[in-house]
Amino acid sequence: xxxDAAGIGKKGGVNPxxxxxxxxxxxxxLVYKGEIIAQGSRYDKAYQKVLQEIRKVSYxxxxxxxxxxxxxxxxxxxxxxDVSLLGKAPEKGVKMLFNLFDELGNNIGQLIRSxxxxxxYYRLIFRGKEIDIKSTLKLLDDKYRLRGLPIKEGEHLLYxxxxxxxxxxxxxxxxxxxxxxxxxxxxxxxxxxxKVDGTVSVWIxxxxxxxxxxxxxxxxxxxxxxxxxxxxEQAAFSTFAGKQAKKFGFSKVRFDIKDKNFVERDQVxxxxxK
Numbered sequence: 632x633x634x635d636a637a638g639i640g641k642k643g644g645v646n647p648x649x650x651x652x653x654x655x656x657x658x659x660x661l662v663y664k665g666e667i668i669a670q671g672s673r674y675d676k677a678y679q680k681v682l683q684e685i686r687k688v689s690y691x692x693x694x695x696x697x698x699x700x701x702x703x704x705x706x707x708x709x710x711x712x713d714v715s716l717l718g719k720a721p722e723k724g725v726k727m728l729f730n731l732f733d734e735l736g737n738n739i740g741q742l743i744r745s746x747x748x749x750x751x752y753y754r755l756i757f758r759g760k761e762i763d764i765k766s767t768l769k770l771l772d773d774k775y776r777l778r779g780l781p782i783k784e785g786e787h788l789l790y791x792x793x794x795x796x797x798x799x800x801x802x803x804x805x806x807x808x809x810x811x812x813x814x815x816x817x818x819x820x821x822x823x824x825x826k827v828d829g830t831v832s833v834w835i836x837x838x839x840x841x842x843x844x845x846x847x848x849x850x851x852x853x854x855x856x857x858x859x860x861x862x863x864e865q866a867a868f869s870t871f872a873g874k875q876a877k878k879f880g881f882s883k884v885r886f887d888i889k890d891k892n893f894v895e896r897d898q899v900x901x902x903x904x905k
Contacts, residue, residue, distance in 0.1 A: 660736075667735040668702040707733035709805040711742070717809070718816020728756075729809070739803065744813060749775060749824070751814050755799070755806070764806065765794040768814035770824055771831065780831050781885070781893065781902060787824065788831040788902065789815055791872070797842035811875045829881045829904035832872045836897045846897075849873075853899055863894060867901050876903035 660670035661681060671678025681702065688694035711717060712730035721727045727744040740757040753766040768791045773784045782788055791814065793807050800806075818824045834850035844851065849870040856866035864884045867873045873884075881903035886893050893900035 663699045664703060666703055666737050668699065670735055706801065707737070707739065707803050709733060709739065709803045709809065711809055717813040718820050720817075720820070729813070731809075733803075742806070742809065742813075744817070746817075751817060753810050762796075762799065764799055765792075765796065766807075766810050767792045768810065770818045770827065780833065781900060782831065786828045787818075787826045788829050789818065789827050790831050790833075794839055794847075807871065808875060812879075815879055829883075829902055830872070830876050832870075832876075832899075832901045832903065834870075834872075834899045834901075850899055854896070867903070873903065880905055 658670065658672050659678075660667045661678075662668070669678050669681035673679070684698055685695055688698065709731050710733075712732055716727070716729060719727070725746055729742040729744070731739050731742055733739055740755060743754045743756065743761075745752045745754070749770045751768045753764055753768075755762045755764045768789060770787055771780065771782055771790050772787050773782050780788075780790070791811060793810060795806055815827060818827050832849065834847045834853060836846040836850065838845070840846050849872050852870040853866050856869040857863070861869070863886055867884045867886070868877055883904045885902040885904055886900070
């Protein structure tokens with residue numbers, strides 16, 4: 632085991648004196664297995680907390696290793712290196728690549744966006760391997776419908792099918808938000824479209840959600856809120872899809888169209904509109 636940070640470089644253990652000798656005017660990173668697991672200065676509480684946990688077991692390389700492994704295997708918050716690129720078309724070709732980093736600065740790969748007319752497909756490249764994250768976004772209108780979804784004449788609604796594998800969501804948080812923001816901005820920027828009136832959400836129970844208990848996360852979140860006694864509108868905005876919609880100005884909920892209520896126990900279809 633090799634540990635490298637702020638004067639720490641002992642094989643088989645950690646030098647507690649080295650940990651305590653950090654210059655308050657400098658920033659350091661604790662690196663394990665080539666990944667940053669903590670960084671900061673003497674006065675950064677989060678960084679110091681990691682160091683204190685290691686110091687407590689510095690007498691045992693085995694216990695230090697266990698702590699370091701837990702940090703390496705933690706769930707990471709993902710962000711795009713350059714957020715200004717979200718929604719933009721690539722300078723060459725059709726595929727757009729976004730560099731992804733976690734909250735401590737580790738490069739975790741790239742997100743690929745591939746367009747096909749009014750549809751966007753997303754894949755993830757991690758350590759040189761391309762992973763299908765089962766995520767698509769589509770801009771629908773009253774002429775290009777999908778499974779009879781509620782779309783009124785003249786409306787352009789964003790539809791997302793984000794079924795990111797649990798093996799990915801267990802490791803990384805934030806991919807869905809990045810995809811949603813990129814897709815929305817893409818259609819707003821595209822000359823052929825340039826208009827998004829809202830979103831259409833379909834939350835169901837289905838075998839494709841086996842990893843998530845047999846139903847979409849949004850459906851689970853919606854009914855937990857409803858069962859707690861809140862209104863349909865409040866429950867809708869308590870979901871991931873609802874929070875994203877509200878963030879981008881879609882503050883109205885429509886669920887009853889042409890005398891049909893689209894809220895059922897096994898299926899909820901909702902529009903978030905401006």
